[in-house]
Amino acid sequence: MSSAEPAVLAISGGVGGAKLALGLAAVLPPEALQVLVNTGDDFEHLGLHISPDIDTLLYTLSGLADPVQGWGIAGESFHTLDALERLGGEVWFRLGDRDMATHLWRSAALRAGNSLSHVTRELAQRLGVPVVIHPMSDEAVRTTVQTSEGSLPFQHYFVRERCEPAVTGFTFEGVEQARPNAAVMEALQAQRYTDIVICPSNPFVSIDPILQLPGLWQALRDAAAPVSLVSPIVAGTALKGPAAKMMSELGVPVTALGVAQHYAAQYPGLIDWFLIDASDATLAQSIGELGMQVAVTSTVMKTREDKQRLAQFALDLAER
Amino acid sequence: MSSAEPAVLAISGGVGGAKLALGLAAVLPPEALQVLVNTGDDFEHLGLHISPDIDTLLYTLSGLADPVQGWGIAGESFHTLDALERLGGEVWFRLGDRDMATHLWRSAALRAGNSLSHVTRELAQRLGVPVVIHPMSDEAVRTTVQTSEGSLPFQHYFVRERCEPAVTGFTFEGVEQARPNAAVMEALQAQRYTDIVICPSNPFVSIDPILQLPGLWQALRDAAAPVSLVSPIVAGTALKGPAAKMMSELGVPVTALGVAQHYAAQYPGLIDWFLIDASDATLAQSIGELGMQVAVTSTVMKTREDKQRLAQFALDLAER
Numbered sequence: 001m002s003s004a005e006p007a008v009l010a011i012s013g014g015v016g017g018a019k020l021a022l023g024l025a026a027v028l029p030p031e032a033l034q035v036l037v038n039t040g041d042d043f044e045h046l047g048l049h050i051s052p053d054i055d056t057l058l059y060t061l062s063g064l065a066d067p068v069q070g071w072g073i074a075g076e077s078f079h080t081l082d083a084l085e086r087l088g089g090e091v092w093f094r095l096g097d098r099d100m101a102t103h104l105w106r107s108a109a110l111r112a113g114n115s116l117s118h119v120t121r122e123l124a125q126r127l128g129v130p131v132v133i134h135p136m137s138d139e140a141v142r143t144t145v146q147t148s149e150g151s152l153p154f155q156h157y158f159v160r161e162r163c164e165p166a167v168t169g170f171t172f173e174g175v176e177q178a179r180p181n182a183a184v185m186e187a188l189q190a191q192r193y194t195d196i197v198i199c200p201s202n203p204f205v206s207i208d209p210i211l212q213l214p215g216l217w218q219a220l221r222d223a224a225a226p227v228s229l230v231s232p233i234v235a236g237t238a239l240k241g242p243a244a245k246m247m248s249e250l251g252v253p254v255t256a257l258g259v260a261q262h263y264a265a266q267y268p269g270l271i272d273w274f275l276i277d278a279s280d281a282t283l284a285q286s287i288g289e290l291g292m293q294v295a296v297t298s299t300v301m302k303t304r305e306d307k308q309r310l311a312q313f314a315l316d317l318a319e320r
Numbered sequence: 321m322s323s324a325e326p327a328v329l330a331i332s333g334g335v336g337g338a339k340l341a342l343g344l345a346a347v348l349p350p351e352a353l354q355v356l357v358n359t360g361d362d363f364e365h366l367g368l369h370i371s372p373d374i375d376t377l378l379y380t381l382s383g384l385a386d387p388v389q390g391w392g393i394a395g396e397s398f399h400t401l402d403a404l405e406r407l408g409g410e411v412w413f414r415l416g417d418r419d420m421a422t423h424l425w426r427s428a429a430l431r432a433g434n435s436l437s438h439v440t441r442e443l444a445q446r447l448g449v450p451v452v453i454h455p456m457s458d459e460a461v462r463t464t465v466q467t468s469e470g471s472l473p474f475q476h477y478f479v480r481e482r483c484e485p486a487v488t489g490f491t492f493e494g495v496e497q498a499r500p501n502a503a504v505m506e507a508l509q510a511q512r513y514t515d516i517v518i519c520p521s522n523p524f525v526s527i528d529p530i531l532q533l534p535g536l537w538q539a540l541r542d543a544a545a546p547v548s549l550v551s552p553i554v555a556g557t558a559l560k561g562p563a564a565k566m567m568s569e570l571g572v573p574v575t576a577l578g579v580a581q582h583y584a585a586q587y588p589g590l591i592d593w594f595l596i597d598a599s600d601a602t603l604a605q606s607i608g609e610l611g612m613q614v615a616v617t618s619t620v621m622k623t624r625e626d627k628q629r630l631a632q633f634a635l636d637l638a639e640r
Contacts, residue, residue, distance in 0.1 A: 047428055048367075077399055079399070079417035079418050080417045083422070084425060089421065089425045097399035097403070100403070102407070108366055108409070111367060
């Protein structure tokens with residue numbers, strides 16, 4: 001299908017978002033799915049341009065992903081990294097040998113003057129991924145985490161420091177100057193999306209960098225398509241990643257309600273449907289009072305069936 | 321030993337030169353050996369700075385080298401290259417997974433503003449190589465091969481085209497502006513070398529780029545230390561690489577005499593001792609008539625003992 005035809009837009013960070021994207025790709029004609037993905041985690045490392053969330057989506061949607069850890073490539077080896085360690089090089093970011101090829105290819109293509117959007121589309125095609133993956137911007141936006149130990153680039157916080165320093169805030173360097181993905185903005189303005197689904201990704205470091213691009217959240221709010229969001233917090237914990245720890249450190253209630261309050265305060269009127277897990281059903285009324293419709297289902301995605309069922313559930317909300 | 325103490329200087333390209341360097345390192349206190357190495361084959365590939373001859377020396381002298389092919393690392397895997405091939409990337413240059421670490425480390429260190437000399441010294445130290453490896457210059461000199469199919473950067477000729485196009489000449493881009501290795505020039509001027517040995521490397525693409533650096537061959541000629549050269553052509557063939565094929569295409573006799581004539585014409589008075597294999601003993605008189613002393617021995621290095629014996633033979637010439 002061409003990008004001018006109706007499509008579903010998923011908005012995603014890494015591992016948790018990629019699970020729902022995989023479910024959506026299975027229940028939709030895969031060409032009918034577009035994913036707008038966070039690039040605030042991108043960084044330059046060892047001279048390579050690394051786009052962790054794009055790669056998690058590419059590897060998940062192509063079937064290459066490591067099913068246990070959710071990122072990287074299944075059956076990966078680390079011979080380069082082991083040799084680099086013997087040289088005393090930087091090895092805190094676990095670059096696998098096969099994964100390395102993606103970074104080398106992307107970095108060369110970017111140096112040759114191609115946009116990140118173009119390079120991502122090429123990579124998807126070469127990996128056999130029919131879903132269109134849209135980087136949130138072709139310009140650099142870099143998430144910085146303010147912590148008790150000072151300001152840290154995202155990957156330093158996330159990987160090198162294993163999310164240990166207490167978080168006090170976030171900045172997205174370059175976000176005010178960056179233009180949101182042009183194809184997504186055009187499709188929003190042309191009302192080409194039938195559904196917009198915000199995946200259960202970290203609100204602070206996966207979704208906020210996307211929504212704070214100039215004009216983007218307003219364009220999502222103003223689209224005719226309903227915007228649904230799957231809570232990344234279930235029963236007071238994050239299924240993956242540091243979201244719960246961050247909320248606790250920021251003094252935000254570590255609940256789906258805390259997530260809903262964040263979105264209601266930052267992006268008023270954006271969320272039409274807020275999906276919570278059945279274990280959080282008692283929060284439905286309070287979330288509803290924030291002006292969102294609440295849908296309750298099982299949001300934990302362990303199996304392929306879980307992913308597809310949740311994806312279908314989210315899409316069906318648009319019919320209500 | 322500090323670099324201010326007496327030392328032997330070997331001048332080398334890749335595989336053939338590294339064999340003799342390994343022999344020299346074994347018969348000398350290893351700190352008493354310095355190797356001045358060709359960097360005309362260096363190139364940028366996939367965003368990496370690759371120094372093939374330096375790496376062949378590093379891997380040979382550290383014991384990491386693949387003993388069969390003479391370059392690269394023993395037991396190497398190629399997972400990155402295989403994945404890059406699936407992406408449609410450039411894979412004609414066989415970058416192994418462990419070798420990749422060297423290129424990543426070097427490239428990062430160069431980007432950080434370090435000189436190639438400094439970076440090479442660091443790499444040698446980290447790989448446990450006590451020999452000092454001096455890049456011929458910290459500035460870029462790039463060997464270009466003129467062929468029947470046009471002008472080719474060296475690695476394109478050597479690896480991608482497997483030396484197939486007929487050679488008509490060579491240029492060393494940047495050689496006039498490049499400064500020869502400062503430490504070697506200083507040691508030459510201070511008469512700190514006791515022996516200078518030109519290894520059995522390709523005269524046209526391994527040794528010429530070094531000797532054509534401004535002032536270098538004259539400084540070697542003017543040093544008190546005798547300069548000996550081991551013929552890379554034995555019984556009309558090159559033991560490794562395209563030297564014989566090149567000589568044939570250039571209309572030069574494919575013999576040790578042809579090699580001697582090249583040096584006599586290009587660098588008059590440079591070579592004190594010309595070492596030929598016993599199988600070429602009949603050429604001794606003609607080579608002697610070029611104004612060089614000729615020494616005849618077995619120059620084929622198959623075993624460790626061969627390498628050490630030839631190294632000791634070359635060093636003993638200085639006593640004569």
